[in-house]
Amino acid sequence: MGVTEKDGAGLAAEYDHFASEFVDDPFALWAAMREQEPVARSEKYGGYYLVTRYADIDEAARDTERFSSTDGAGIPPLPMVGMIPIDVDPPDQRKYRKVMDPALTIGPVMQREAEIRALVRRVVAPLAERATWDAAQDLAVHIPPSATLSFLGFPEEDHELMTKATDDVTRLRGQDTPRIAEAGMEMVGTCVKLVQARRAAPPKDDLLQLLLDGEIDGRPLKDEEIVQYLSVLLFGAVDTTTSAIAGSVWYLATHPEAQAELRALDEIPNTAIDELLRWVSPLQGLGRTVTKDTELGGCPLHQGDRVLLMWASGNRDDDVFECPDEVRFDRKPNRHLAFGMGPHRCAGVHLGKLMLRATLEELLRTVPPFELGEGELLWLGGEARGLRGVPIRRAS
Numbered sequence: 001m002g003v004t005e006k007d008g009a010g011l012a013a014e015y016d017h018f019a020s021e022f023v024d025d026p027f028a029l030w031a032a033m034r035e036q037e038p039v040a041r042s043e044k045y046g047g048y049y050l051v052t053r054y055a056d057i058d059e060a061a062r063d064t065e066r067f068s069s070t071d072g073a074g075i076p077p078l079p080m081v082g083m084i085p086i087d088v089d090p091p092d093q094r095k096y097r098k099v100m101d102p103a104l105t106i107g108p109v110m111q112r113e114a115e116i117r118a119l120v121r122r123v124v125a126p127l128a129e130r131a132t133w134d135a136a137q138d139l140a141v142h143i144p145p146s147a148t149l150s151f152l153g154f155p156e157e158d159h160e161l162m163t164k165a166t167d168d169v170t171r172l173r174g175q176d177t178p179r180i181a182e183a184g185m186e187m188v189g190t191c192v193k194l195v196q197a198r199r200a201a202p203p204k205d206d207l208l209q210l211l212l213d214g215e216i217d218g219r220p221l222k223d224e225e226i227v228q229y230l231s232v233l234l235f236g237a238v239d240t241t242t243s244a245i246a247g248s249v250w251y252l253a254t255h256p257e258a259q260a261e262l263r264a265l266d267e268i269p270n271t272a273i274d275e276l277l278r279w280v281s282p283l284q285g286l287g288r289t290v291t292k293d294t295e296l297g298g299c300p301l302h303q304g305d306r307v308l309l310m311w312a313s314g315n316r317d318d319d320v321f322e323c324p325d326e327v328r329f330d331r332k333p334n335r336h337l338a339f340g341m342g343p344h345r346c347a348g349v350h351l352g353k354l355m356l357r358a359t360l361e362e363l364l365r366t367v368p369p370f371e372l373g374e375g376e377l378l379w380l381g382g383e384a385r386g387l388r389g390v391p392i393r394r395a396s
């Protein structure tokens, strides 16, 4: 990707976070933006600004009065704007978080560890015998859907449809296709049926039960509010963790000394998991709307402007991270932005990290040393950027 300005237009004039030319290897362009034009305008999707420096992303993410989430985090918008709590500003956002957060704290999440490890072992075992496999298609895509959808309350028979519908809404929005609205309706329709069925069924021990029993401002949550929670949990949990696993395995395949370092440990330290998440950054950026004329990073912004907070670029900012393109398993402090920042910081941090750690530990215990195999890497873009094709072979 070239990094010079064309005809006086800004560095991001033609930027499109869905297009492969900006998705496959955006790092040199982001570095140039951080240096020369840290809040840069793209003309795509009606116009939006990319915010690429850590300090500016941090400022905007924390200042929800100037940078609101109520128009949704997607650019262009998702078919189901109004998701809870991601499309709600504080103070109401905090009230909604209070209902959901108890299911996602470290205690309840760790109670699922044995179940998640058993699932991972079933996926990983066949790979030990294979000379070649794909880190995305044979590994990563099989773990987060099963590990999270039942926890959210979806019965097994809905998992495939929900994963496909969420994928289509996430990836196809750069294109003009009726499938986006159709997939949105599939997601919402399945959630509505599930909530109605569960209202009539005996209580269960899952996150959905917490929502069914939940109250806000002294009244029970309405069915449509629960559907809005389920939608964001679907978007938040599955695609992100799939990319975290695929990207981390890609890193280990291309860095044999790092792979050997982790193989020598019984457990992968938290600092290493955080560092891989910083380096991979499965959500490259999420949107906000400017609520009043203001300025960010020296750039004037006007009420109604859309900005994309580029977490993945902030995570490579050398004002904050020494040698940001290097993975250092003992990096500390590591206040990375992979889970966002401010009041909307990810609700699923513990579950996401557990899935990544369990997968890497079981993989390294079971499968002999591996390296990158023949064939192309497949990157998919959007607000979420991740690998969906990573050819792997047994190390020679």
Ligand code: HEM
Pocket (backbone or CB within 6 Å): 061, 069, 073, 084, 085, 086, 087, 093, 097, 104, 148, 232, 233, 236, 237, 238, 240, 241, 244, 277, 281, 282, 283, 286, 311, 337, 338, 339, 340, 341, 343, 344, 345, 346, 347, 348, 349, 351, 352, 353
């Ligand atoms: C490695 C995996 C994950 C990554 C990289 C990730 C990343 C993020 C990011 C960047 C945000 C900030 C949104 C914003 O500021 O607009 C976020 C929010 C959120 N995430 Fe995650 N996430 C992951 C896993 C999960 C999981 C497993 C769940 C659910 C169990 C989850 C549920 C949520 C929810 C509900 C929000 C919205 C929080 C709010 O608006 O208050 N995430 N996530």
